[in-house]
Every structure is written in C-alpha cells, then in structure tokens.
Amino acid sequence: MIFVIIFQISKTSEYVSVLKGEEKSRKQNNKINAFLMVIFLVLGLFGAWYCNELYYKKTLFPQGSASLEGKEIDSMLLITIAITGVVFVITQVLLFWFSFKYQEKEGKQAFYFPHNTKLELLWTTVPAIFLTVLVVFGLKFWFKITGDPPTGHHVVEITGSQFKWDMRYPGKDGVLGKVNFKKYNSPVGNTLGVDFEDDKSWDDIHSQEMHLPVDKPVKLVIHAMDVIHNVGLSHFRMKMDAVPGIPTTMWFTPTITTADMKKKTGNPNFVYEISCDQMCGKGHFSMRGVIIVETEAEYKKWLSEQTPEYFGFYPDKNPNKAAPDTAAKATVTTAALAP
C-alpha cells in the first residue's frame, strides 16, 4: 500500500519536473537535500547524545570493573572513546556542514584545489601520533595481562563442552591431575576425561559453579572437550578461547564479592555470569556458567565442604571412611558400641 503511494508520488514528481523544467526541479531538489544534510547532522548528534542517555546506564561502566585488571581496560576504553569521539564529531560536522555550505549555487564555480602537501602531511602525522599513544598504552597492558600471573595466585580449571561449563579445583596439593580425552567416560561419568591414574587428581574437586576468593589473583586453565568455546567474563573484562587439544590460560584478580556487587548495582539478582563467546552450536546462547566471588573465609568453607571427584568414582578409597582421624574414631566408637 505504502509502496504504491510512494511509487505514484515518484512518478508524479517526474512528470511535474518535466512540466516545470528539469533544471528548475533539479535545483529545488538540490536545496532540499542540502537542507536535509544539516538536519541530519543536528538530529544525528542529538540522537547520539540521547542514545547515550538511554543506554549508558545499561553498560558495564557505571558498575565498574569487578577485577583489578579490568579497571585498566575501562580507563583505556574511556581514553579511546574520548579521542575517537572528538575525531568523530569534528569529521562528521565537517562532512555534513560542507555538504550544506558548498551546495550548488548559480554562477558559482568550485575551487580548483588538487593537492596541498602540507595539509596532507598534517593529517598523516597527527593521527599517527595519537595512534602511537593508544598502541603504547594498549601494549603495555596487553603484555601485563598475557604475562605470568602474580605470585600467590591460585588455579582453577574450566572446561567447556556443548553446552555447559565444568570447573576443577586442584585440592590440597595445589596441582591439578592430568586430563586425557581418551579417558572420557572411564570410569563411567568421567565427563572431563580426568586421568585417575595420576595421583595428583585424587584430591581434585569437580564443581559446576566457580567460587573465587576476593582480592586473590586466579589463573584459569581453559579446556574444551568438543568444539571451540570461549570463557567470556564481561564483568571482569576478560575473555579467552577454549580450544580442544590446546589448553589456554588467563588470569585476573576479582575485587568485588557477589554480595557487594548486589548492593552496588542495587540488583538483588546480580550474578557474575560466564558466557560462551564463541559460536559453538545450537545451544551456544544457553551456555551459561556462574561465578561466586566471596570472602576468603567463605571460600575456604565452601572448599572444605566439597568431596574430591575421585572418591565419587572410587568410594572405597575415600580416607574419610577408613582414615585414622575422624573416620577412624567413628569406626572405633561404632565398634565399641557393637555388642
């Protein structure tokens, strides 16, 4: 319907222009379009401001970074936004203002201005200087974050598979047991392919949630079982691919507990989420993990409540059953009570 109307108007205007004289109607169109250029510029700049009003609060800036390292990313982002923002406004204003100002006018001739070396050198060097600044800041941080984590960090392993995340904690020995994809499902239920012949794995804890103590650097060791996934931690400004066959790592220092973040954002449902940021199949959008950042004490408590995965598969090896300490005492008392 609208289509037909537009078509009719368009055809009519063509006939009108023939009647009026093509040159005259062309000039009129030129004026209208030149005017629209300025309108577009003004409304566009207003729109950019209005969009910011509407959506700035929904970005991650107001709540700030939940990791120490992310703060640097945020400040770099703001510097980059400032620099590019200035360039954006200047160039767009010039573009649309020139378009309006230098619209065709009767009897005017354009200025023959084929080149000017000084000007060209100016806008080669100025951008180059600004970019150098950005590169220097960027690379300084890049080498920091891709370098070794600070001493005293702890390690958590995260494994992606269609479409879920699994965590492993190294247990008391501080070392994760080996994994080997060929050990998958042996014993039955060994979904991560942990090599239980490696005694380092015996105290490892397998969890669906990631618990992290606040203010302590953590290094994530990242695996994938099937296709490429990506550990996306937007609140911490961190991201790293999970690639089958090629373990990757990343580290950061969480600075705000989940409980504090609930207060800070005023959202009682706030939760740190792990999103999969690499297309991984039909359930990609539902590959959600949860991180709970808590105080050191809460973290230790949680950790102590976990049973190593090994004992799930080999319950008879659980020292808590036959160990000399508590379990042994229990056995003694039971034995004593026995008739």
Next chain:
Amino acid sequence: MSSVATLHDAGIHGSHDVHHEHHHHETFITKYVFSQDHKMIAKQFLITGIIWAIIGGMFSVIFRLQLGYPDQTFPWLEDLLGHWAKGGKLHPEFYYALVTMHGTILVFFVLTAGLSGTFANFLIPLQIGARDMASPLLNCMSYWFFFLASIIMMSSLFVQTGPASGGWTIYPPLSALGDASQGSKIGMDLWLVSMAMFIVSSLLGGLNYITTILNMRTKGMSMTRLPLTIWALFFTAVLGVLSFPVLLSGAILLLFDRNLGTSFFLSDIVVAGKILPNEGGSAILFQHLFWFLGHPEVYIILLPAMGMSSEILSVNSRKPIFGYMAMVGSLFAITILAFLVWAHHMFVTGLNPFLGAVFVLLTLLIAVPSAIKVFNWLTTLWRGNIRFTPGMLFAIGFVSLFISGGLTGIFLGNSALDIHLHDTYFVVAHFHIVMGVASFFGMFAGVYHWFPKMFGRYLNNVMAYIHFWVTIIGAYLIFWPMHYQGLAGAPRRYYDWSNWESFKNFGGLNEFISLVAMIVFAVQLLFVFNFFYSIFKGRRVTDKNPWGANTLEWTTPIRPGHGNWAGEIPEVHRWPYDYSKDGKDFIPQDTPVGDDESKH
C-alpha cells in the same frame, strides 16, 4: 599502449564499427546468457547480486524477529520454513543457519561478487579505454562459476539437515563434525564446494581485471591518469588473487577432515559421547588460513566502494579529488597492510602475545591511510559546488559510515580492549557499519551514478531520495545502539538473552532495532523496484555525458554496443579530475591540453 589497444581491437569482431553489432548474428543465448560483453556480464553480476541481497536481507529480518520478539510466535513462519519454525518460533539450530547464511551471502555473494563483479567488469574497460576485458571468455566463465556457486549454496538451503550453521567463519571443529551441529552435515559440504566454485570465479575475474588494467589502457592513459575507481578495483583484484587461494586450501583441508578422516584441524575431541581418533591437528590453524583471506576480504569489499565514492564525490563537487597521489598511495598502503593484520581476529585464541603485539601495531597503522582518505574526501567537498544526485548522496553517506565504523576499529584493533569487546555486539556494530552498510552505500552510489550508462535510462529520483534518507537514518538507528549492547558485554550470535541476568535488559532496544531493520529492508525493496522498473520505463538519457564527468565511459554512445566506442578509442591527454579548472566546469580526459592551460 596503442599497439596493445590495436591488437585487442582485432580480437573483438575485427571492427571498430558499432553498427557491426547489428549485422553480427547474436542469439538470445550469446547476447544475454553466455555473453562475452563485459557490460552484459556486469549486469549479470549485478542482478544476481541483487537477488542474493534480497535473500540475505530477508534472512536478517527473520532472525531479527526472533531477537526483537523472543516471546512471540509467528504462525506464518511455520508456513514459510516448515519444521525449522515449528509453532511459529524459529528453531535455534535454524536461527544459526540463517545467521550463517546471512553472513556468507552478504560478504561473498553480494559485496564481493555483486560489487566487484559488477563494477570491475563494467568500469574497467570503459574507464581505461578498452573494447573489452583481456579475456572475454574467462570473464564469461567467471560469471558462470559464480552462478554455479550460487546454485550450490542455494541448494544447501533445501537439504533436510539445513544449511551450514557454524557462522560465516566456519571454524572447525564445529564445522567439521556433523555430530556437533546439524548444519555441519551435508549443508557444510555444500557450503565448502560452493565456496570453492566461488573462489574459482573470483580468481578468473581478478586475473582478468589485473591483466586488463595493466595491458589494455588506451593511448595516453598512464597509470597516474587512471580514475581512482580503477585504482581501487585494481588493488581489490590483487587482494583477491593473492588471498582467495589460501581460503581455498583451508576449505579443501576442511573437506578432507570432514570426509576422509584426516586431522588437520582436529585433535583431542569428544563429541556426542564419542571419543574421536583425531590427534595432532590444530583448530587454530584453520583460523589463520581463514583470516588470511578473511581480513583482505573486508578490503575486497571496501576498496571498490572507496574508489567509486572518490570518483562520485569529485564529479558532483565539481572539484578534483583532493590529493590524488595520496589517495592512490593510501589505497596501496591499505592493500599491503590488509595482508598483515589477519590475526587481529584471533587476539583471544591464546595467540603468542608478542605476535599479538605486532598485529596490534600493524592493525592500528591502517588507521593512518584511512584518515588520509577521510580528510581528502572532506577537502574535496570543501569549496565545491555540490550537486546532490542520488549517487552523490550515497557517496557522502559512505564517508559518514566509514568514519563511524572505522573509528570503532581503533578499539577492536587494540588487543587489550579487544579482550573485553571481542565477539560482543560492539563487533557486530563495527563491521556492519564499516564493511556492510558503508560498502552497500558505495555500491548504491555506483549503481545510481552508472545506471544511465548501463541501461540508457535514469533511476527515479524521488524514490532514490527516499531510499537514501531512510537507509542512512535506519542504518544508524540499527547499529549505533548496538555499541552499547557490546559495552554491556552482550555476546553476538545469541538466539535469546532472556536467561541471562547480565544481558537481558535490552529487550526494548532489540525490538526497536528489529522494527527499524524491517523498515530499512522494505526501502531496499523500493530500490529494487525502482531498479527493475527504470530499466524498462525510466526516463531516457538524452545526453551522452549526463553528469558532466571527465572519464572515458561518458565518451561512448548512450547505449554502447559490444566494443564500446563506435569509432576509434579516444586518446587520453590528462588526468580525470580537471573540474573547475581555468574557469571551465569540466575538461574530459580526451581533451588535448591547451597551450595556455595552467598546471595542477
């Protein structure tokens, strides 16, 4: 040069006489189907590209329905898509197939074949003063390989397990394993075979363009007198010829991994409960092969738009393009750098940090030639006498979008920021503006500007103005707010955000974006209507040179026959940008230099 041109004359019907055409027995098949006339081949590319653009655009409207209205069902979707939209709601698997096909179609079939194929074919011989391409036969084959690729890609839409659904970047192992995704079954094989055909087409075309530009310029047409369109198309062809074969090798290796049990990209995989025997491959290797094409590809898409916009801005400002040599130099710099930045798509794959740093440096270096181009375009407008033809409007729109999208590239090219922004909606906004919409604007500018040369008629202006203003406003309304979604961390390629505490609060915005996307799509249909209507019923061109342009294509008859010029090919005496020089509005390239003429 003249000897080359003469040699070629002999190649084409051995005659300068355009009337010869009418005596020459041309059947419908040789004239419209297996034509060897570069102008007809260009039109074939353009029309096929338009058909693909409608399909690819429609896909985006359908998946935007899901994003904008995740809670609603649309029964007509089931009528249209059958079991892919049971109950009127898009199935996630098919959502991803649509996203994948949207990307593939628009990047390759529309903005590569549809854009380069059209304008390289149409403009190269006309603007350099040649009667046809170096090899009209290869040129014809280039189109028909493209057609074959199109048929195969189209057929993958109809297989039971659906078309490829792993994203247009088809990263293995997802794309290698049918067990990992329905779309990685037969649909993926068809995708790969289709792309192989596509690459053949692109190579045949590219070699032809390069050869033609280097060898068949008319007398006096030195390289420094080439219009910037030709320079841009030349560098585009170089990029394509050098990088597409790498994708071809990647595609072939992937076909091997899929069907012959090799392990180029596969290692340590358990999928659907099965332990695969593959060991020692690297999934990341594929990404290197892919992006070695994939990054030049974005310049293959962008450079022709840059070239055409340069030309159109100059013609309609009635001013020479500012800094011609700097424009050529920056195109050259972009071409070289385009080969050296591919790994910036891979900052978060666990890339060696030192290598990452090199890629950051080289990537941000591209901003320098880009800045030169922008400032030169702005200076071209300065103190001009601007005529807002539809082509000019789109060229100005191109510059605006190139600035907006180019600046966000500075964020993403800086690896530290990319860690945060990678694969979020920020990226979607960035590449849609700078590569997608901007290149489309370049293409529209080209179509509006050269339509009179192609068909001897004009497009309707009012429809063109509506097309431009709705499209530029719509494009900004769609993609500008997406930056904010990206800054909120919202990942791309999500079918539904409602289960995410962090990303679910953009419901209203998503609905708005979807709505605008539908309006913008409808306006593109208006353009398509205008296009086909005007081919037959448009206002007739009565002036050989309707825009008052200097380049050689406007010295041909209004409807040039095969061979382009009725008589001798004109000789070139000057560069193509003598506008408003010495009080003259324009001085065509074939005008001899006067004694009293000032030097530029």
